[in-house]
Amino acid sequence: MARVHSSEGHFMSRQRFSVNLPSISTGLRAAWREGYSLLDLRKDVMAGLTVGTVAVPLSMALAIATGVPPQHGLYTAIVAGAIIALTGGARFNVSGPTAAFIVILFPIVQQYGLGGLLIASMMAGIILMILGITRMGRLIEYVPYPVVLGFTAGIAVVIAVLQIPDFLGLSVGQLGEHFVENLGRIVTSLPTLNPLEFGIGAFSLVVMLLWPRLHMPVPAPLVGLVVGAIAAYGANQWFGSADTPAVETIASRFTWEGNGETGTGIPPIAPSFVAPWLLPGPDGEPLELSFELIRALLGPAFAIAMLGAIESLLCAVVSDGLTKTKHDPNAELVGQGLGNIIAPLFGGITATAAIARTATNIRSGARSPIAAVVHSVVVLLAVIVLAGLLGLVPMAALAALLFIIAWNMSEARHFLHTMRSAPPGDVVILVICFGLTVLFDMVLAVAVGMGLAAALFIRRMTLLTTTDRIEVENHPAINGLPSEVAVYEINGPLFFGVAEKALTSLHLVDPKVRIVIIDMHDVPSMDGTAIVALRSLIDEMHRESVALILAGLPTRIIVKLRRAGIRKTAGMLTFCRDLPRARLVALHWQKAKTE
Structure with missing residues (x-):
């Protein structure tokens, strides 16, 4: 039977699931191995x-x-x-x-x-x-x-x-x-x-x-x-x-x-x-x-x-x-x-x-x-x-x-x-x-x-997760973006205790903004509540004809978002591996909008 070795170190069968039972008498065997x-x-x-x-x-x-x-x-x-x-x-x-x-x-x-x-x-x-x-x-x-x-x-x-x-x-x-x-x-x-x-x-x-x-x-x-x-x-x-x-x-x-x-x-x-x-x-x-x-x-x-x-x-x-x-x-x-x-x-x-x-x-x-x-x-x-x-x-x-x-x-x-x-x-x-x-x-x-x-842990984690707007002219990776592009960064995990607060703070004040870049390379995890909140944010921006670029997300989170139905939409939603790539995509979309 063909077997593969998982990242956790347990052997798993491709053809059937098996339970890896813990060994007993490990304390006795450890002493015996050392020489008794x-x-x-x-x-x-x-x-x-x-x-x-x-x-x-x-x-x-x-x-x-x-x-x-x-x-x-x-x-x-x-x-x-x-x-x-x-x-x-x-x-x-x-x-x-x-x-x-x-x-x-x-x-x-x-x-x-x-x-x-x-x-x-x-x-x-x-x-x-x-x-x-x-x-x-x-x-x-x-x-x-x-x-x-x-x-x-x-x-x-x-x-x-x-x-x-x-x-x-x-x-x-x-x-x-x-x-x-x-x-x-x-x-x-x-x-x-x-x-x-x-x-x-x-x-x-x-x-x-x-x-x-x-x-x-x-x-x-x-x-x-x-x-x-x-x-x-x-x-x-x-x-x-x-x-x-x-x-x-x-x-x-x-x-x-x-x-x-x-x-x-x-x-x-x-x-x-x-x-x-x-x-x-x-x-x-x-x-x-x-x-x-x-x-x-x-x-x-x-x-x-x-x-x-x-x-x-x-x-x-x-x-x-x-x-x-x-x-x-x-x-x-x-x-x-x-x-x-x-x-x-x-x-x-x-x-x-x-x-x-x-x-x-x-x-x-x-x-x-x-x-x-x-x-x-x-x-x-x-x-x-x-x-x-x-x-x-x-x-x-x-x-x-x-x-x-x-x-x-x-x-x-x-x-x-x-x-x-x-x-x-x-x-x-x-x-x-x-x-x-x-x-x-x-x-x-x-x-x-x-x-x-x-509850105390959730409160403390809430204080660690922040959402801030990045000044474009002071950041070399995104320098030269027009005023119609806004850049935000989110730091910390997004879960049920902080997702709403972190994502709703992205509410746009400037009506001239047509493209939003969110730098998420410091977001290690997202739970179901955060995914729902992100979907609501995307829907709201789509209604206002604002495009969204998510930069820096790990592949595993992107896969999770795709399973939840959050997929790329030409000219409106995409994923980029980093801010420089997101900057190029934003400039391309902005040029397309003005033509």
Whole structure:
């Protein structure tokens, strides 16, 4: 079969259309091509041990903040973490549950239960795969920084507020979906503050904040949760009982049932296959898989997929900057899609690349995606061997950990710096995205933010496109033209935001002008609106018996105009490659008119 090579570098058949699918496992193959030795394997194992140690408490905390039992966060790190590492396009990304998803997943759990969340995650995985297969991996380049900063800071605020009840030991009951309502319930429940829970939470928070200053190799989250668990164990022994613990822990809040056994805390069982639609819905009963349920979850699934794409590709960009490597964005989206399709079948919730864990992975000396696979194995061993000890972790200490995550995620310094130094339009977008994320939801914030950013971009581009009349006697290329010929130049793209303004400004004031030359060599593009406006200008000039010469247009735009029906007309409309040629044509037409 004969083939040609397109300008984009994709092979295309003359006889049929073919889709160029992105390769998977590009991160793994990139490391292998560079030469992978036993020393590299050792570095990956050590990095994986470090990241896995960090991932265990984070995965539990993020699952609980989402509204599901902690083991589902651990299952996510185990299953999705390994699959995405082996199939994705980023060499150093470490995937698992992340804080950014809490504001999206928490309402899904409230409305549809754990089963609904896992189904939505699978649907999001399918969307991510479609984005990767259709080569939409450059998506991140089209999300303006004020939008990203606004919704991430808003998410951080929501996460922090949701942790206040556990940190203070408040009796608030089940929180709802709306920030203002939840904040009101928290404020009214402040009199129920538990001094022991607050003390343990504050102690754990201080330890996690101060531990990095000692420059010890043990991760601060692990140390903070260990000391918090020791303090909680002592408080429960002295002040509590088996039925009413003085300090709430993972074991006292969560129960599990599996393999014919029951228990509290985290089950010491490896992830096993389970159909998500058989898991509990909002009423505790198994979901009934139906078209109505799928349709209801389509919106949340799309939101999950969009945030997952942004988060993963942002993480890959950060890791590229730290390691001087290059990721494959389309393969990364395919890998993220596979991970989110398979993980829910083993009890895992939504996964995406985690910037903090990825940075830890790189700083720990990782050489390939094998480090992320080792991280998943470490989490698996922790579930099987340390489940009982993990159940001793107090909820207040997990809340303290999430406070730190929320603070780091907020990028408060960048937020304030942007507020002070960015142009007013960007500040407005930042504030609106932040406010909408906090008061409503992230999907609305991103949609409105993107709309405002697009409007701001159009306004700025409008200011760049100008139309000016050229003084003939001062321009050597057109010198000597008679007064009946007027010359204009248009600079900048012609699209729906500027076309009318740019072309209507060509309105002739001098009734003696019979020929108009428009220099368009600085017009890089024209959209449909501009073509319609140009046609209207041509029709108006024809009615007034004024001839038009378009000079300097690229061939591709001329072809586009011809397809729209704008063609050469003898003595009235033509295209010239430059101003000197347009000058000769104008003189010829002027001579013909006078004869």
